[in-house]
Structure formats: structure tokens, C-alpha cells
Amino acid sequence: MNxxxxxxxxxxxxxxxxxxxxxxxxxxxxxxxxSLIVGYATLHNSGSPADARFQAARGLLALLENGLPLIGGxxxxxxxGSDPAIExxxxxxxxxxxxxxxxxxxxxxxxxxxxxxAALVITAAGYWLAILQSLSIGESILLWLAPxxxxxxxxxxxxLLLRSRxxxxxxxxxxxxxxxxxxxxxxxxxxxxxxYLFLTEEAGVPSYWLANRLILLAIALALLGLTMLLLGRxxxxxxxxx
Amino acid sequence: xxxxxxxxxxxxxSSLRLAPAASSLRTFGITARYEFWMQLRRYAxxxxxxxxxxxxxxxxxxxxxxxxxxxxxxTISVWSSFIAEFSPLGAGLLLADRFPRDRATHMDELxxxxxAPLATRLLGKYVGATLATLLPILLVYLAGALVIMLHWxxxxxxPLALVEFVATTGVAVCFVGAFSIxxxxxxWPLLYQFLFIGYWFWGNFLxxxxxxxxxxxxxxTSDTRLIEDGLFTLPPGYGLPTxxxxxxxxxxxxxxxxxxxxxxxxxxxxxxxTHR
Numbered sequence: 042m043n044x045x046x047x048x049x050x051x052x053x054x055x056x057x058x059x060x061x062x063x064x065x066x067x068x069x070x071x072x073x074x075x076s077l078i079v080g081y082a083t084l085h086n087s088g089s090p091a092d093a094r095f096q097a098a099r100g101l102l103a104l105l106e107n108g109l110p111l112i113g114g115x116x117x118x119x120x121x122g123s124d125p126a127i128e129x130x131x132x133x134x135x136x137x138x139x140x141x142x143x144x145x146x147x148x149x150x151x152x153x154x155x156x157x158x159a160a161l162v163i164t165a166a167g168y169w170l171a172i173l174q175s176l177s178i179g180e181s182i183l184l185w186l187a188p189x190x191x192x193x194x195x196x197x198x199x200x201l202l203l204r205s206r207x208x209x210x211x212x213x214x215x216x217x218x219x220x221x222x223x224x225x226x227x228x229x230x231x232x233x234x235x236x237y238l239f240l241t242e243e244a245g246v247p248s249y250w251l252a253n254r255l256i257l258l259a260i261a262l263a264l265l266g267l268t269m270l271l272l273g274r275x276x277x278x279x280x281x282x283x
Numbered sequence: 284x285x286x287x288x289x290x291x292x293x294x295x296x297s298s299l300r301l302a303p304a305a306s307s308l309r310t311f312g313i314t315a316r317y318e319f320w321m322q323l324r325r326y327a328x329x330x331x332x333x334x335x336x337x338x339x340x341x342x343x344x345x346x347x348x349x350x351x352x353x354x355x356x357x358t359i360s361v362w363s364s365f366i367a368e369f370s371p372l373g374a375g376l377l378l379a380d381r382f383p384r385d386r387a388t389h390m391d392e393l394x395x396x397x398x399a400p401l402a403t404r405l406l407g408k409y410v411g412a413t414l415a416t417l418l419p420i421l422l423v424y425l426a427g428a429l430v431i432m433l434h435w436x437x438x439x440x441x442p443l444a445l446v447e448f449v450a451t452t453g454v455a456v457c458f459v460g461a462f463s464i465x466x467x468x469x470x471w472p473l474l475y476q477f478l479f480i481g482y483w484f485w486g487n488f489l490x491x492x493x494x495x496x497x498x499x500x501x502x503x504t505s506d507t508r509l510i511e512d513g514l515f516t517l518p519p520g521y522g523l524p525t526x527x528x529x530x531x532x533x534x535x536x537x538x539x540x541x542x543x544x545x546x547x548x549x550x551x552x553x554x555x556x557t558h559r
Contacts, residue, residue, distance in 0.1 A: 060471055068477060075495055082494020096494075112477050119473055125387070207472075208327030211376035214480040215335065218372055221488055 065155040076100030098168040105185040113152035114192030120144040121197045122206035138272040187257040194264025201271040310399045314407025322415035332419035355435035357518045364511045367451040374416045375459035413460040451507040461541035465548040502536040509533035
């Protein structure tokens with residue numbers, strides 16, 4: 042990796058901004074706070090220490106399965122959504138697809154590091170749920186990687202299709218909330234259960250768990266591929282909402 | 284789309300400059316009108332609520348075949364409650380970029396030198412953008428209400444349907460709209476989006492028995508469930524019996540908090556302008 046490329050990565054990270062890069066850590070802190078509160082409340086509502094630990098562990102699992110993936114999706118919409126200097130980018134020798142693709146890759150890398158790091162810390166602290174002990178290392182990674190990449194792929198694709206970061210965020214938010222409101226409908230339908238995003242937190246590890254994660258991963262990869270295709274359509278990138 | 288919106292904004296400034304002695308009411312009317320059209324001309328607004336409409340209308344069969352719902356009035360109440368549960372989330376997120384956009388395009392600097400007072404511009408932006416965001420939601424709602432009226436052969440519930448929409452989804456969007464505009468003056472949009480989505484779950488759906496303090500079930504339940512339960516009786520199984528007084532209290536509390544959020548935003552923006 043030459044120094045010019047490393048300098049370029051440094052520039053891109055500065056463009057993304059420290060505040061945006063801090064967002065996953067803020068989200069982790071919020072979920073940690075809620076998990077501690079729910080553990081404390083369980084203990085003080087005549088629950089056993091094991092119950093309190095279970096509730097806190099469930100909160101931390103939610104961080105991996107729905108907290109960090111959502112912020113990843115919003116970040117992806119932010120980086121590919123609209124660049125104020127898009128006209129300059131389209132006239133430059135480096136294709137915009139490469140620039141936006143690099144930014145998206147940095148977001149994938151950063152959120153994967155944050156989520157993977159959080160999973161390691163949760164496991165090391167003994168808050169990895171007992172029902173998940175049967176999962177192999179690969180499956181444990183798939184548990185959070187599949188929804189994370191799904192949200193990133195969906196956020197980026199929607200931002201380009203709707204030409205609006207705000208609209209992409211609104212749809213991601215509705216999908217996120219729908220997972221909770223329509224949980225029974227998702228889990229009672231043979232097709233929808235295979236694409237339910239928060240399966241581990243809401244239903245543990247049912248027989249179709251691995252199929253669910255692999256399907257989500259495949260959809261995520263398809264969405265990321267679609268994002269790269271859309272980034273190549275120069276004219277459609279102009280005139281989006283800032 | 285962006286260009287046309289910006290052109291409209293500049294035209295609004297010209298109008299304000301041409302009429303420096305215009306009353307605050309006139310300034311408010313001009314600002315609200317331009318904000319209304321700017322928001323209404325966003326493709327994203329229509330696409331999002333069209334998708335929401337397709338999704339909700341597709342599941343309409345279960346609403347019409349529910350044996351607990353024995354009249355058009357009952358079914359309208361449940362439909363109204365469903366729309367208020369979901370659509371304010373999208374509305375709040377689509378209203379959250381109104382102020383950051385002014386900053387990104389440096390329109391706030393240009394507007395600050397016009398004779399239009401800050402409070403009037405803020406109120407005009409809020410009212411115009413909020414009403415425009417409510418319009419596609421109203422169309423989706425009316426489409427559903429029409430299907431219900433045809434199913435029950437009862438069009439007499441139309442006035443009630445409109446009142447229910449204003450008292451539930453209307454109040455909810457006014458509430459989230461005020462906070463979306465207020466909060467994005469201090470929180471950067473990306474984090475606000477996340478916090479708002481999380482808030483919608485925490486404040487409306489999180490089980491209070493879990494031990495985490497939540498607004499769910501209080502007068503500030505922003506999906507307006509208490510208003511629906513208190514002022515328009517929901518059928519058994521769809522809500523908890525609540526007195527009309529609680530419904531009115533919840534309506535007052537939500538609108539009061541929205542007004543407080545706008546006043547706080549006005550104070551903050553004034554402070555920011557003088558310390559720029």
C-alpha cells in the first residue's frame with residue numbers, strides 16, 4: 042500500500058468527520074447504559090442475579106443485532122447520498138464510483154471493527170448469552186455481520202435511488218421499527234422468517250437461523266453491488282437533495 | 284429538485300425584501316407558503332409515503348375481516364391508530380433536514396439579513412413544512428378510510444375520520460416536527476436520525492415493565508394512543524380504556540411540549556445569531 046493511497050484514506054476520514062466516526066461508539070454507550078439499567082431494575086424487582094445478567098446480556102445482543110447495524114446504514118446513506126462537490130468529482134480523472142466506493146468501504150471497515158470489537162468485549166465480560174454458546178466462531182460473526190451489511194447496503198442503495206439521505210434514513214427507520222411491531226407476522230410466515238433482521242434477539246437460534254443469516258448476507262451483497270452500479274450512473278447523481 | 288427548491292427560497296427572500304413593512308402575519312404567510320411548497324415538491328416525501336401506503340393497504344384484509352370490528356366507526360379508529368403509530372416516524376426524519384439544509388446552502392446567513400423576524404421565519408418554516416409532510420399521509424389515510432366506508436356502506440363516518448386524523452396523526456407530526464427542527468440546531472443530523480428512531484421505539488413501544496424508564500403509557504406517548512383511547516373509543520383488544528380527560532391532557536401535553544421546543548429553538552438561534 043503506497044503512501045499516496047494512505048494519504049488519500051486519511052483525507053477521506055477527515056471528510057467523513059470525527060463526529061460521524063464517533064457515532065457507533067455513542068450508540069454503543071447508549072445501549073450499554075440501557076443494558077445496565079435493565080439489569081439493575083431486574084435485580085431490584087426481586088429478580089435473581091442470573092435474571093439480571095440475562096436481561097443485560099439481551100440488551101448487549103441488541104446492540105450487535107440492531108443498534109450498530111442501524112447506525113451503519115445511516116452512515117452509508119450519509120457517505121454515498123450526496124457530495125456538495127459532485128460536479129467536480131464527475132469531471133475528475135478518478136471516477137466518482139471509486140471515491141464513493143472507498144468511502145463506503147471505510148464505513149464498512151469501521152463499523153465492522155466497532156461491532157466485532159463490541160462482540161469480543163461482551164464475550165470477554167461473560168455477557169454472551171448462554172443460548173448462543175452452541176454457535177461456531179463463524180456463526181457468531183454472522184450473527185451481527187449479516188444485519189450490519191444489510192443495513193449498510195440498504196442505506197446506500199436507498200440514498201442513491203431516492204437521491205436523499207433523509208429519505209433513506211426515514212425508510213431504514215421504518216424498516217427497523219417494523220421488525221418490532223410486526224414481529225409475530227414475520228415469525229409466523231415461512232418466507233418472512235427467513236429475512237427477519239433481529240431474529241437472534243427476538244427468537245434465539247431456531248432451526249432456520251443459519252439460513253436466515255445467509256439470506257440476509259446474500260441480500261446485503263446484492264445491495265452493495267447495486268450501489269456500485271448506481272454510483273456509475275453519473276447523470277443520476279446530479280441534482281439530489283443536500 | 285434541489286435547484287428548484289433553492290430558487291423558490293431565493294424568490295421568498297426577494298418577496299420579503301420588497302415588503303419590509305409587511306406585518307409579521309404577512310411574513311409568516313410567505314415563509315409558510317414557500318416552506319410548504321419546498322417540502323411538498325420533494326420526490327422522497329411522496330415515494331416514502333406511497334411505499335407506506337402500499338404496505339398498509341396490502342394488509343387491509345385483516346382489518347376488514349376482524350370479527351372484533353363490527354362497524355365503520357370502530358374500523359376507522361383502528362386505522363387511524365395504525366397510521367399514527369408509523370407515519371410520524373418518517374415525517375420526523377423528513378423534517379429533520381430542514382434546518383441543516385439552510386445551513387449547508389448558507390441560506391440562513393442570507394435570511395438573517397432580511398427584515399423578517401427570526402421567530403416569524405421559524406414558525407413559518409415549522410408550519411409550512413409540517414403541513415406539507417402531513418398531506419401525503421392524509422391521502423394514504425383517506426384512501427384507507429374510503430375502502431372502509433365502501434366495505435361498511437357507511438359514508439357518514441367521514442367527518443369523524445377527519446377529526447381523528449387531526450387529533451392523532453396531526454398532533455403526533457406537530458410534536459415530532461417541532462423536536463426535529465429544535466434538536467437539529469444542536470445535534471448533527473446523523474446522530475439525530477439514530478436517536479429519533481430509537482426514541483420512537485423507546486417512547487412508544489418499550490414495555491414499561493422491563494424496568495427501563497420510558498415515556499410509553501405517559502401523557503407524552505407520541506403515537507397518540509392515549510388520545511385515540513380517550514377521545515375515540517377503540518374496540519376491545521386494541522387499546523386500554525382511558526377517560527376522555529386523559530385524552531385531552533395528552534393532547535395538551537404533546538402540543539405544549541411542541542410549543543416549548545419551538546420557543547427553545549428560537550432562543551437558541553437568537554443566541555447563536557448574536558454570538559456569530
